Amino acid sequence: MKAARIHAYGASSEIKIEDAPLPTLNPDDVLIRVVATSVNPVDWKIRKGYLKAMIPYAMPLTMGWDVSGIVEEIGSAVTMFKPGDAVYSRPDIARNGAYAEFVAVRESELAAKPSTISHVEAASLPLVSITAWEALFTTANLTKGQRVLIHAGAGGVGSIAVQLARAKGAHVTTTASAGKIALVKSLGADEVIDYHAQDFSNAAKDMDVVFDTIGGAVQEKSWGVLKPGGMLVSITDKPSEDRAKAEGKRSGFIFIGPNAAILKDLGQMVDLGQVRPLIAAEYGLNDTAKAQDLSETGRATGKIVIYVGHP
Ligand SMILES: NC(=O)c1ccc[n+]([C@@H]2O[C@H](COP(=O)([O-])OP(=O)(O)OC[C@H]3O[C@@H](n4cnc5c(N)ncnc54)[C@H](OP(=O)(O)O)[C@@H]3O)[C@@H](O)[C@H]2O)c1
Structure with a gap:
């Protein structure tokens, strides 16, 4: 199969489009024919070796830990999915990812793809949506009527966090550049702070929750709001x-x-029109390096998707 792989940590020029063996299935694995995958900052952080102390990757490595596609084959112990099912997932980042024509994913990590959106849109959702959900609901227990500040409402995680918080009935404030204010309002933000024009720590106050997607000085200043x-x-x-x-x-x-349980609930929200994917750019597998370079700028509006093949 065709895959975008690295043989050594380093720059995006290390990404090679090449033939790779088909993944072998464990009994609880599903083989997915990848229609689309998406780029997350963790992909290029792993490519640069930042996570190697945490996860000892064997090379060559296929990155890409978001997938939407069709079940091609199932392992001997799989009971919940069958060939032909449309599925989406954020698979285990300790295994090879989905910058490839096929990926093996545990059935416990899969959910049915939302039926009202395309595979390209579905591939943009899993990692960022699990992140936003676990931060806002599982960890911060955000409830109706509470006030939340979400940093970087136009980013991959932020664009979903704004919509989830709004759907929960929270009062949503977010930060964005001037050119992205209308967009984040359309996602459901009640108030938007142009963080270039104004120090957010002077403009926001009395928050029940701050969701920090930036770190550093932004996190330090967040205590005060x-x-x-x-x-x-x-x-x-x-x-x-x-x-x-x-x-x-x-x-x-x-x-x-x-987290397949979150993907199941999220899929229902998507099909009810409560959450919509935000796509910054779409590339082909041959342009995986360009897609990662765009992510690394930190300026993308929504998610960068890689289209791999027909459903
Ligand atoms: N711990 C986890 O499990 C986990 C999971 C997912 C992501 N992450 C991490 O979370 C971070 C965000 O991920 P992401 O996918 O959302 O990134 P992203 O999509 O690349 O974020 C890009 C967005 O950030 C905005 N931005 C940059 N600096 C900003 C600032 N100072 N204030 C407000 N907005 C700013 C940019 O808007 P402008 O162009 O307007 O600046 C752009 O729209 C990354 O470091 C990622 O590795 C961690």
């Missing part, structure tokens, strides 16, 4: 527990894994 007892939840840098205690506030940090 929380109300007493409010929660700072991050997916970038682990917030200081000492600082949280000193401020009388709470903190959380998550690094997500596969």
